[in-house]
Amino acid sequence: MPIQSAKGAYDILPNETYKWQYIESIIREICELYNYKEIRTPIFENTDLFVRGVGESTDIVSKEMYTFLDKSERSITLRPEGTAGVCRAYVEHKLYSELNYLTKVYYLGSMFRYEKMQKGRQRQFTQFGVEALGGEDPSIDAEVISLAVNLIKKLGLKEVKVAINTLGDKESRLKYREALINHFKPEIDTFCGDCQRRLELNPLRVLDCKVDHDKPSMAKAPKMVDYLNDYSKNFFEKVLKHLDYLGIEYVLDHNLVRGLDYYNHTVFEVMSKVEGFGAQTTLCGGGRYNGLVEELEGPNTPGIGFAFGLERLILSLEAENIAIPDQNFVDVYIVSMSEKTNEIAFKLQEELRQNYIKCDKDYFNRKVKAQFKSADRYNARFTVVVGEEELENQKMIIKDMIAQTQEVVEINNIVLELKKRLEVK
RNA sequence: AUGAUAGUAACUCAAUCGGUAGAGUAGUGGUUUGUGGUACCAUUAGUUAAGAGUUCAAGUCUCUUCUAUCACCCCA
Structure with a gap:
């Protein structure tokens, strides 16, 4: 096992x-x-x-x-x-x-x-x-x-x-302790084993006992207040x-x-x-x-x-059904369209992190659709789509996952553009 | 330490008298050649907590161990 x-x-x-x-x-x-x-x-x-x-x-x-x-x-x-x-x-x-x-x-x-x-x-x-x-x-x-x-x-x-x-x-407690012992001693034999042991050790705890809770002498027991x-x-x-x-x-x-x-x-x-x-x-x-x-x-x-x-x-x-706030999200999820774009996606990820943008990406060469599902699972605010066609023109796509809109942006401006959008959020 | 109840897929739970281990959720793939959440279809997933016993046959009965929950005890 x-x-x-x-x-x-x-x-x-x-x-x-x-x-x-x-x-x-x-x-x-x-x-x-x-x-x-x-x-x-x-x-x-x-x-x-x-x-x-x-x-x-x-x-x-x-x-x-x-x-x-x-x-x-x-x-x-x-x-x-x-x-x-x-x-x-x-x-x-x-x-x-x-x-x-x-x-x-x-x-x-x-x-x-x-x-x-x-x-x-x-x-x-x-x-x-x-x-x-x-x-x-x-x-x-x-x-x-x-x-x-x-x-x-x-x-x-x-x-x-x-x-x-x-x-x-200390003084009050000692007096009270004595009073308790004297009170319970005559009939301590009728109490549970725990109480019998506690009587000398710590008589205060006899009062806590649930076994003997209903005994009449319990109610008549001396009260701390009177010995203060x-x-x-x-x-x-x-x-x-x-x-x-x-x-x-x-x-x-x-x-x-x-x-x-x-x-x-x-x-x-x-x-x-x-x-x-x-x-x-x-x-x-x-x-x-x-x-x-x-x-x-x-x-x-x-x-x-x-x-x-x-x-x-x-x-x-x-x-009490009180919700505990959970900060479970990423700013950006990077979607890489094919194996050819993986390298640049990987580099982009590092660059975003250098700029304090919380991001993640796929690690299994999964299909685009699956990558978008992951983006949802991570509650991504934006996705950046890295595709072969765009790369030829030095561009990337930024998609707003809430508004469901997307824009094509120059690669050189990608960090700037993301920062702008994340601040507005 | 003692008594009681429980443990089945990643999660929540089914399984009649002892007779083929099953659903929902989640996951994966698809419906849509490069775009998500809802929908539909398909599919993965289990040595039934571990071990022993009874039986033709055990998730189901018996015993042991482990773990959790409740009582008791105590406290945070």
Whole structure:
């Protein structure tokens, strides 16, 4: 059997790359507007980075990483997410040395997680993410969310909602954690195995459990809001106020718990609501991660960011029937009438390209009719017909494929004539 | 990791009880000796995901593997 692509990896074929290029161009445009600069970090890192950064108790680290030993027995991992690598680079290159400057970066690239496949969830996938490091003003949280919302808007997605929650700071979270453990402990034996394990590891995630979702004690569980200290409460209120200033609609979701250990304070998600979209409805997830840089042995640095899944963005564009612009055309298709005219057609092609005219021609000595069919397939704006009769008089034919008119032109003027017509277009 | 469903031409899909693998689209050639898109005609295209088994006979039944989809899990 011929070799297939590895499980969970897939090809983006030449007739669909335009979709990615389109989304990428919009992403870069928006990041430019918000003054975020691109950062490119390695696709593989030392495994420790993710164990310490993302957190040992997370699903990502405990069961989804592509980890291997290199030839010197170093443990290497293909990046499962982008934030840890960015923070590592931030510390390693001391990007914090410019005090009172917010470091605003974005990344765009492949991530790898060993997961069970599903639509909108593959093992190699593409994320676009943003990180703002070195600032703790609530307006930064709002700015980051605004960037995400504007990307959605610019793409034309409508069936989307923004959910937001706060996890509070370390102190609040510890208190809440205790309260949760105390609340569930007496009857934890009646919960599912996952919950029993999570209770000590990360009790917040018990709240997410779908198996035990309907248990009465679930509804009576202590709420994060009641355990927030004044600073955390105040901070979250300010974030919401800033979102209101911007007119961004959101839904408060007290059960929104991100699965990565580094999050605190603001967490949010952008979800698709379209009918017929896959089971994976989260387009974007993110939040604040004060303390992560410190964990990676950098200075105490607040940070916030998010990540989008590009595959899911494309799926949701398709689910909402939003056309993605496709620049599939050539300016000129060159038709060569016979073998005798092939040489001059070939030279003409090169000359047009030197003049930035996008063109193509036949490579199989096909009949004139077939060549015109190709011209249509490539959406040629004009064809240049190179024929023996015309050549004797040093002429060529320019045919306008839309107006269906054609003109005989001096060979010496052909580039000029084409340029004139293409500009008018 | 587990459970369920599916995989047939480049694409979308047919094929009755186990009985000759078939259409539309796309491609190629022609109707029109050197001019396209629509139309008409012709034509290419498949080891039925891979492998094994049952049977006179397997796309169809059984088993294994691979891949996808759904559930579960989680998230982007």
